[in-house]
Amino acid sequence: MNRTPEQILALAPDAASAKSGRDLAAERKWVTLNREESRDENSELIWGECQGSGKTPYRTQVDTGDLAFKCTCPSRKFPCKHALGLFLLRASQPAAFTIGEPPAWVKEWQDARNTRAQKQAEKATKVNPEENAGVDPAVSVVGAAKRLAARERKVTAGLAELELWLCDIVRQGLASLQGKSADFWETAAARLVDAQAPGAARLVRLMGRQPTSGDGWERRLLHGISLLHLLVEAYKRQAELSLEQATDVRTLVGWTIDQAEVKKHAGVSDHWLVVGRVTEDEDRMQVERIWLWGAGCDRAALVLNFTPAGQSHAAQTSQSLFVPGDCFKGEVVFFHGAHPLRALVKERVEPDAAEIERLENAFLTEAGFAELTTAVAAYTAALARNPWIERFPMLLRGVVPQHCGDDCWVVRDAANHCLPLAKRFDGAWRLLAESGGRPIRLFGEWDGSTLLPLSIWSESRLHFLN
């Protein structure tokens, strides 16, 4: 499928790369520009040599179908500015590329990718025990159980300490928290990390932001600590919970679930549209949230990518690159939970153009919520199943953005119900501009009190708002 410059730029790891990429999307920056005779219209191999500051030009190559990039430049960013520039140039000046036979350095990469893909496929079909070849299975199982029990003890102790700390906060009063330095929260969080409960540590850090979050902070903070206390209590009584609820509680505390394990389960096969993407920094970790919406099942799936801060997305495979508005056919497996949202993409196939169009039309008329009352009811139902849901995906079919003075904005439906937009959302005027006073379709995250719009549809195309 032909990528628009907007979509290509959305692949950039940061704004600086996007800017440099655009600068490099000029014919004269390239010594050579070539493409392979198209395999099909959806994907092709393009390569070029870009004169950098060094003597020898950088060799850059892009597989536009699989969204795979390679460049000889030393940049750790992925895709690098050269790859972006090459890709953008192909979109804006297709005539600048001459058809040619891939040279040795392009072939080499192709072969390496093919071999890797094969190996992965082989590995996937291999049976598990072989991984531990040479180790007596019984010994390894015992070892794992021991480690598990040790961690279980540490987590339990950590949470008990957390409970005392929370009670102490309530004894001293929330009013005393405004004077506390960041260390107050950070120390508590660090203890939980030591106790191997990183999830609980994250929640403590989130609460640490509340005392300085402006009007109504004490309400939000009390809500936060009471739910954290509820989590501690729930963890103690896991045995009384359903399996799904217990999984939610353990995940939230910080127990991770092996992704390979998740992928073993059957997923939901559907056509999935990439409807939103947010990147946030969370304690030395960059978290990318990608929201998918299933056309047939009319539900959202959340794909999370974690990158340690300072590191590029270099570790990402092409599987995890999601372009706004992309639609793919595939199987998505949800993590267990009382209200499953988080998911993994197990299988991804690009559908053909005609199918996409049919799907998009169906999507435009049917998917999502037509009324805000239904959307909020769906949220509260989810909350009843999992009280710790932080963000609820809302695809709203027909809302009008409206300015209510100062920096207060709402979206309003045909029944005159409205939801306020998040204060930190800075694209409200753009929403209004695109609506022209008419109902629009938008996707956003509802946090229980405000909506953070992530994308809108205009001229029947989806656009990310950030």
Place this chain on the structure above:
Amino acid sequence: MRMTTRQDLSSTIHETALLGTRRKSFTMPQVEGALGSLLSQLVESDRRAEANEEAKNAEKLLLEVAAVVSLYEACGQMPERISTDLPSVCESDASPVCPPRTSQFFAQMLEGQHADVLPEALRLAAVKGFRIFADLLPALLELGTKHTDLRDAITPVLGERGQWLARQNPAWEWAEAPNTVEESAVEEVWQTASRDKRMTLLRELRRTEPSRSRALLASTWEQEAPEDRSAFLRLFENNLGEADEALLEVALDDRRKEVRRVAFDLLTRLPSSALVRRMKERVRSLVEISSVRMSKRKNPLAATLPAECDRAMQRDGIKPKPPHGIGEKAWWLMQMLGAVPPAVWCEHLKLGAPELLELAKTHKFSDALLGGWAIATTRFRDTGWAEAFWSARTPLPQNQYGVSPSIVEAVLAVLPSSRCEELLISELESNPVALDDSVLTLAFLEQFHHPWSVRLTRIFWNKLRHKFTDKLSLTGAEWVILRAAREAAVFMAPSIGEEVARGWATDERLQDRARQFEQTFSLLSFRHNLQKSFEEES
């Protein structure tokens, strides 16, 4: 026992939590309704826990109750109903939207990349009758709010959607279509509207009905704030005519200096005005050609400095206090000369402009004479004098006190751009050191804010390449040229941008030099692609 409502319970919990259980004790009240029965379950399980000798403290109880109430409220929430009017719906746009690639370029420029190409891009879009796609409108309106000089370029490309959007934000009022004022409402708008609206109205009337605008301003002249008086009067520049003289004469007596200044500026643009006539009378006898040649060395141009700056002169806009570096009498003479059409002197002294400039160059009052004539040339748009100034290359006193225009400023203000370009081309072609030591040529290039022809662009770059061929390091003056080229890149012909950039590839040393021009080439190629993108399908 009295039943507590949810609201009461909620505020009790918050008060207690805020103060701390250390200061305010918490006991579980009896709560009504479904929430009450939920909470009683909680109390029940606590009682069982106590039986197991697990002590429950007040803090834990408070946190548990808070969680239940908090979730109860969260789950029970409904979206609010809103009763205010819906925003008006925008009419659909008849004009086509920019082609997609052009939109991308606009997005890039609005983010700050190659932002200096925006005026050109906006002009091109307006000429083609394109409007800007809705997602970029807020950024465009913000830009116009900050940079008032771009507003006239922005309004034509806003389309219906942009006009509509501007009406939703008071800060964007400037962008609203000017002809929204009904004929019958003109008086009322003029009397009651905001300053921006009144400016827009007056500007529009000035264009279509100058006499009406004059009558309108005259009707409220006395009541206007001084800064409004000068701003409104400034609009009379457009369609200025003899009929405006009476009001301008009134303004010449204004209490505020700025208003008097505007009136003086405008009156001196009317060659037939009484002010210009009075000035002619004053100054005519001060500059003469002596009929008897005393000696060969003696300059026949005789200038007398005025003896005083009387009240009448001051009323006619002559500033008595000179800026630093010029004598006060010379200063008075310069200003008076500046307010009289320069052609007067050719007639009066029976000499052409080139001859007069030649004589003035060596005159002891050369500053006053040349400065005054340069002001007059610019003010009265005298092409003959402008050409004469350029040929004579008379150094003007401008550098010292900044009171009169430079030659380049005078030439650019008076001569049509096609003529300016001819002058530049012949300068570059005929003067072998045009870029070496002629500050004048460089200043001309820098200030020539019109699209360059392909010919001028090519000649300029050939000259530059030639100049840099043998140089290994750059002198200070050459850095100035580099900067000038970068700044002029928004006016160069972008169609030969690739040619210009490639021209450097023949020689290794040149390639090295070409890096210095990287930004310039990048801008040219951006403009080239931008211009091409307008031809693509929307």
